[in-house]
Amino acid sequence: MGKKRFRKFGIILTGSAVEKMEEARDFVLEVQLPELRKKIANETDPDKVTEMEKSKKDLLRFVLRQNQMINYSEIILPTTVKFFEAHSPYYALIKAKTKRLARLNYIAYVADDDGTLRDEIKEVSRDYALARYSRVVGEDNKQPSIKEVLENFQLDENSVLIIDPLLV
Structure with a gap:
């Protein structure tokens, strides 16, 4: 299995690591974010809404980092079929x-x-x-x-x- 180096974070990614990162990213996008959006829409307490919005931003940052690492890995060493x-x-x-x-x-x-x-x-x-x-x-x-x-x-x-x- 080919290894992929991600210099920015000083780690080496293998194909299975990239797969797990994609699954984690997809879980956040498909499950966690929609659930959080529903909770925010139904919440009436402004303090809780602010806290949930912060959590939402953290999740979006996580997705961006995952995408950066996955895409960078693909550039370093393209995945073979x-x-x-x-x-x-x-x-x-x-x-x-x-x-x-x-x-x-x-x-x-x-x-x-x-x-x-x-x-x-x-x-x-x-x-x-x-x-x-x-x-x-x-x-x-x-x-x-x-x-x-x-x-x-x-x-x-x-x-x-x-x-x-x-x-x-």
């Missing part, structure tokens, strides 16, 4: 830069998360993914050509390479 596999509830082979993006692609194109997807998705080696993908049979009951396999593998973008045949 990784391969992930999920078996339950349906099989999928996914190409993504992070496990979080793989999970989001699974939810978007394969099936909903029943709460176990975070543990279910596992990173696999590039060679394993290439072997699995080269043996897949498409909707027309034909295997893709070597040229097609290599072209899809060399694209530096997130995608679902194999979906469980029960869903096709």
